[in-house]
Amino acid sequence: MKAIVYKGPRDVVVKKVPDAKIKKATDVLVKITTTNICGSDLHMYEGRTNMEPGRIFGHENLGTVIEIGSAVDRVKRGDRVCMPFNISCGFCENCERGLTGFCLTTNPGNAGAAYGFAGMGPYSGGQAELLRVPYADFNCLVLPPDADEKENDYVMLSDIFPTGYHATELAGVQAGDSVVIYGAGPVGLMAAYSSIIKGASKVMVVDMHKDRLALAEKIGAIAVNDSDGSGVEQVMALTAGIGADRGCECVGYQCCDHKGHEVPNLTMNNLVKTVRPTGGIGVVGVFIPEDPHAKDKLARQGQIAFDFGQFWIKGQHIGTGQANVKAYNRKLCRLIAEGKAKPSFIISHELPLDRAVEAYENFDARKDGWTKVVLKPGH
Numbered sequence: 001m002k003a004i005v006y007k008g009p010r011d012v013v014v015k016k017v018p019d020a021k022i023k024k025a026t027d028v029l030v031k032i033t034t035t036n037i038c039g040s041d042l043h044m045y046e047g048r049t050n051m052e053p054g055r056i057f058g059h060e061n062l063g064t065v066i067e068i069g070s071a072v073d074r075v076k077r078g079d080r081v082c083m084p085f086n087i088s089c090g091f092c093e094n095c096e097r098g099l100t101g102f103c104l105t106t107n108p109g110n111a112g113a114a115y116g117f118a119g120m121g122p123y124s125g126g127q128a129e130l131l132r133v134p135y136a137d138f139n140c141l142v143l144p145p146d147a148d149e150k151e152n153d154y155v156m157l158s159d160i161f162p163t164g165y166h167a168t169e170l171a172g173v174q175a176g177d178s179v180v181i182y183g184a185g186p187v188g189l190m191a192a193y194s195s196i197i198k199g200a201s202k203v204m205v206v207d208m209h210k211d212r213l214a215l216a217e218k219i220g221a222i223a224v225n226d227s228d229g230s231g232v233e234q235v236m237a238l239t240a241g242i243g244a245d246r247g248c249e250c251v252g253y254q255c256c257d258h259k260g261h262e263v264p265n266l267t268m269n270n271l272v273k274t275v276r277p278t279g280g281i282g283v284v285g286v287f288i289p290e291d292p293h294a295k296d297k298l299a300r301q302g303q304i305a306f307d308f309g310q311f312w313i314k315g316q317h318i319g320t321g322q323a324n325v326k327a328y329n330r331k332l333c334r335l336i337a338e339g340k341a342k343p344s345f346i347i348s349h350e351l352p353l354d355r356a357v358e359a360y361e362n363f364d365a366r367k368d369g370w371t372k373v374v375l376k377p378g379h
């Protein structure tokens with residue numbers, strides 16, 4: 001099969017590799033029809049994780065089941081399915097509580113597994129023609145009959161729509177709240193979209209990229225352009241000097257100041273500044289335990305200088321971590337099926353797998369107009 005293979009920093013290649021196949025009776029094999037490039041892939045692509053060369057990327061996957069293991073009950077050959085990026089067992093202590101991002105079975109010694117992901121188990125990704133799906137009865141979301149027509153919407157259930165929603169849950173967004181979101185990438189835009197779906201009264205999205213901010217405006221959020229470094233002041237002005245009720249971090253450890261220099265603690269401390277006393281903060285942007293290639297000394301050890309005094313005195317609370325996609329994907333799927341949500345609005349490029357190299361280059365450069373790339377292995 002053809003797949004996107006990581007060779008080293010900023011070096012991926014599309015090449016023939018051995019076909020993915022069923023290894024356990026609980027697996028299914030999926031022929032991938034849509035697979036996305038994610039901001040999480042970029043941390044690995046840039047060589048800023050311990051991703052091993054030779055591995056296949058891709059954790060946002062949708063396709064058709066073509067083979068089922070002998071112990072698979074529910075999922076049938078021919079089903080159109082979308083897989084959460086998390087690979088989870090369904091029966092461990094964390095999965096039982098809905099915390100499938102922290103499964104204790106699928107990545108022994110750690111909590112949480114994913115396809116094609118640094119530090120999250122040995123699983124190959126789906127930026128390929130075929131994908132092996134473990135514990136398939138639990139992990140496959142079988143899609144409604146309009147799966148083909150709305151494929152570009154449903155594929156967002158694999159990660160960024162539930163992840164954006166998770167950010168709002170961690171922050172505690174409720175109807176009537178004001179929300180500030182750092183990052184207008186796909187995840188930040190989905191956090192804004194989720195806040196709007198939940199009935200937030202005012203949603204402010206901070207970024208430096210005009211094309212991404214324009215999408216935030218299109219869904220009814222307020223664009224806060226931080227390209228002159230005034231983002232915090234603008235948010236305070238928009239919230240009568242008090243700060244937003246809730247805040248979401250949708251950037252992660254590679255966040256930058258307005259001049260483009262990495263400042264790993266910037267968004268976290270900006271959240272402390274711009275969320276009101278007793279407000280909630282949800283952090284889905286990725287922070288990692290070690291970042292050996294960081295310029296910042298603390299960041300190399302996965303640490304940041306966090307304004308804990310301000311955070312404490314303001315009585316804020318914070319929630320973090322990988323999204324438990326399964327906790328939300330079924331309900332968000334219904335919103336799409338009923339025409340109440342259309343997360344495909346963020347897609348800028350739909351390309352065949354063969355054009356993945358240029359897709360990675362452009363998306364990594366956050367080049368104007370490259371907000372979200374979906375790849376179509378069958379084309």
Ligand SMILES: NC(=O)c1ccc[n+]([C@@H]2O[C@H](COP(=O)([O-])OP(=O)(O)OC[C@H]3O[C@@H](n4cnc5c(N)ncnc54)[C@H](O)[C@@H]3O)[C@@H](O)[C@H]2O)c1
Nearest residue numbers: 039040183185186187207251252255256284285286322323
């Ligand atoms: N927790 C999870 O389950 C989960 C799932 C998916 C993605 N993620 C993470 O979410 C983050 C965002 O993903 P994405 O796909 O949207 O990535 P992305 O890189 O496309 O978007 C990040 C955006 O943040 C902006 N940004 C950088 N510094 C900023 C700052 N100081 N203030 C405001 N905006 C700033 C960038 O301009 C960019 O538009 C990544 O860290 C990704 O790994 C987490």
Ligand SMILES: [Zn+2]
Nearest residue numbers: 038040060159
């Ligand atoms: Zn992703």
Ligand SMILES: [Zn+2]
Nearest residue numbers: 089092095103
């Ligand atoms: Zn589990």
